[in-house]
Amino acid sequence: xxxxxxxxxxxxxxxxxxxxxxxxxxxxxxxxxxxxxxxxxxxxxxxxxxxxxxxxxxxxxxxxxxxxxxxxxxxxxxxxxxxxxxxxxxxxxxxxxxxxxxxxxxxxxxxxxxxxxxxxxxxxxxxxxxxxxxxxxxxxxxxxxxxxxxxxxxxxxxxxxxxxxxxxxxxxxxxxxxxxxxxxxxxxxxxxxxxxxxxxxxxxxxxxxxxxxxxxxxxxxxxxxxxxxxxxxxxxxxxxxxxxxxxxxxxxxxxxxxxxxxxxxxxxxxxxxxxxxxxxxxxxxxxxxxxxxxxxxxxxxxxxxxxxxxx
Ligand code: ING
Numbered sequence: 538x539x540x541x542x543x544x545x546x547x548x549x550x551x552x553x554x555x556x557x558x559x560x561x562x563x564x565x566x567x568x569x570x571x572x573x574x575x576x577x578x579x580x581x582x583x584x585x586x587x588x589x590x591x592x593x594x595x596x597x598x599x600x601x602x603x604x605x606x607x608x609x610x611x612x613x614x615x616x617x618x619x620x621x622x623x624x625x626x627x628x629x630x631x632x633x634x635x636x637x638x639x640x641x642x643x644x645x646x647x648x649x650x651x652x653x654x655x656x657x658x659x660x661x662x663x664x665x666x667x668x669x670x671x672x673x674x675x676x677x678x679x680x681x682x683x684x685x686x687x688x689x690x691x692x693x694x695x696x697x698x699x700x701x702x703x704x705x706x707x708x709x710x711x712x713x714x715x716x717x718x719x720x721x722x723x724x725x726x727x728x729x730x731x732x733x734x735x736x737x738x739x740x741x742x743x744x745x746x747x748x749x750x751x752x753x754x755x756x757x758x759x760x761x762x763x764x765x766x767x768x769x770x771x772x773x774x775x776x777x778x779x780x781x782x783x784x785x786x787x788x789x790x791x792x793x794x795x796x797x798x799x800x801x802x803x804x805x806x807x808x809x810x811x812x813x814x815x816x817x818x819x820x821x822x823x824x825x826x827x828x829x830x831x832x833x834x835x836x837x838x839x840x841x842x843x844x845x846x847x848x
Contacts (some may be wrong), residue, residue: 540809547568549769585705585730585770588615593684595679624651660689661687709767723761728754756790762788767782780799
């Protein structure tokens, strides 16, 4: 019996900084209900920072103002309508948000819920950008200032007869992130991103931002035989123009569905979850073909003097 799952990726257009959580969640509920109106969709994936504007793009000097972007609890009252819709439709939902723990630790987080039951939580490991404001830049990326490195590792869980993992934005550019999930048997990765078209640190890459987005996720999918569902927060949000390109990628590396706009947009696909196992039987049989005893440096501290360490 082939294992199939219909999934939807919901791309979001900009979230105005002035929008309340209630207003944003109402927008997510409308999109969730449209995405699951076929009665067959079992999973809906929203982007990173799906409850607020992507505030690491600017300096926030007021502690009180900064703290307002984080969720003190998850689930909470504001998200409840979305979780109720998830329960009513019998479809799981993944969304990203800024998290403050009871110990006052701050993370860029993603959660997968089935109704009010949290299936999986992940805290972003690869934080791009800087921990100091650079006034010369047209916009900031202050994730290293506003978040800690995730402390949950790369968790994978059994879910609906498959195994699922979560990643967040910059994680998708690092092969180790997908591999950590694939080593645990993940067949499906849900991720979201807020990616500016312009990369201040390397302007020459601007012409390739969409290509690098797809390349990163397609490589991760193919080299690990996993379904990758990538949801963008797109369009000009608080002055920062972000790519769209939300997509569903099969374990063979092919993009099988992709958004064409830079606004709210829903894409869906009936995933053959057995494709992952077919690729892992021979071509990407990790047990037969990988040589971890020769990879030790990949998991050790960076060599002194990189990118030109002593040989
Ligand atoms: N955003 C960007 C991302 O990784 C970035 C930051 C853009 C890094 C372009 C490198 C190149 O897509 C987040 N939020 O990680």
